[in-house]
Amino acid sequence: MYDLAIMWDWLAFAVRWLHVITAIAWIGSSFYFIALDLGLNRDIDGPADGEEWQVHGGGFYHIQKYLVAPEQMPEHLTWFKWESYMTWISGAAMLAVVYWVGAELFLIDPNVMDLAQWQAIAISAASLTIGWIIYDFLCKSRLGDRPTMLMVLLFVLLVVMAWGYTQVFTGRAALLHLGAFTATIMTANVFFIIMPNQRIVVKDLQEGRAPDPKYGKIAKLRSTHNNYLTLPVIFLMLSNHYPLAFATEYNWIIAALVFLMGVTIRHYFNTMHMKKPEPRWTIGATVLLFIAIMWLSALGQPSLEVDEDQAMGPVATQYAQAQGFEDVRDIVLGRCSMCHAREPVWDGILWAPKGVHLETDADIAAQAAQIYLQAGASHAMPPANLTYIEPTERAAIRQWFKNARVPVALASTN
Structure with a gap:
């Protein structure tokens, strides 16, 4: 029976490895297309919105972008979707293998909330679904035409969830779930919004209709959100290895500041991709935010008292x-x-x-x-x-x- 522990540990390792591989594929393609789109040369003639010449691996690539689509649809299209889907699926599998099966150790802290295993698992799964529903409602409301306000409300939602998770789960699980909550929004954006809108555009072109530009606009909004959420998700997924991130009193505030750092870092790179002057203020802002995180981790040190009468599950x-x-x-x-x-x-x-x-x-x-x-x-x-x-x-x-x-x-x- 004890060999099952070894088998289960290898299963957890395999699922984690798969998750890392698929995440690299998704994030890599996402970052590439963001850099490509922002750096296109738009001073060109013709129907294309922009073009770029690139060299890699001994070859030259000539890339053109169309705002809606070219006049004639090519016979072959490469769709970028499975990277996102498999990242979420493997992440969900890892959540189940590590945190649901090991709920008594990794998910439940009786000093925070005394939950039965099934209750903790139900809250874990439901919270991911509810997050997407709230976010999607906000995007489809009139706030969709006010992207800055929408981003602020998204940040507020993430901060509320960060605090809420710390009131239910262990610190380790709280930050991990916040990362899963955010990643669910990102993958759902691809599955429910970006891909269906692209399919509508392709079908319209195939059937001789002029595509409605609104579908591209909607997809662009969701893609922008994914752009700024990527780096905080990586931090949250790594946080379970660093007690100063997850096991201190102000871990939820630390998580909130990490989302702000994600904005400053991505804004720096996005600006550089557009070949604009270097936004040096983002470097200073990022450093100050990180210093604040280090200060909070020291300020919120847990009690050093040993509880000899700890309850056991x-x-x-x-x-x-x-x-x-x-x-x-x-x-x-x-x-x-x-x-x-x-x-x-x-x-x-x-x-x-x-x-x-x-x-x-x-x-x-x-x-x-x-x-x-x-x-x-x-x-x-x-x-x-x-x-x-x-x-x-x-x-x-x-x-x-x-x-x-x-x-x-x-x-x-x-």
């Missing part, structure tokens, strides 16, 4: 009651807790790596799968075996985990 209780727990507890306290503490004592370690604490019975039982994977099934921990954990101690960890015989293995935090 049913899975953690099963590990704590398994034969060999007392021996493993002594091993962990002697080999791991000097770094994985609320106030680490190992020189150079200021915060517990990944926010994982291993000081109490509840801490250790909750992290059973990770202790097994990191120090039992592999030699990942301690790093370089600095605390000299013995082979017999690793064997004891493996045997304890096997004794627990938990039916479902918790997922990896990697």
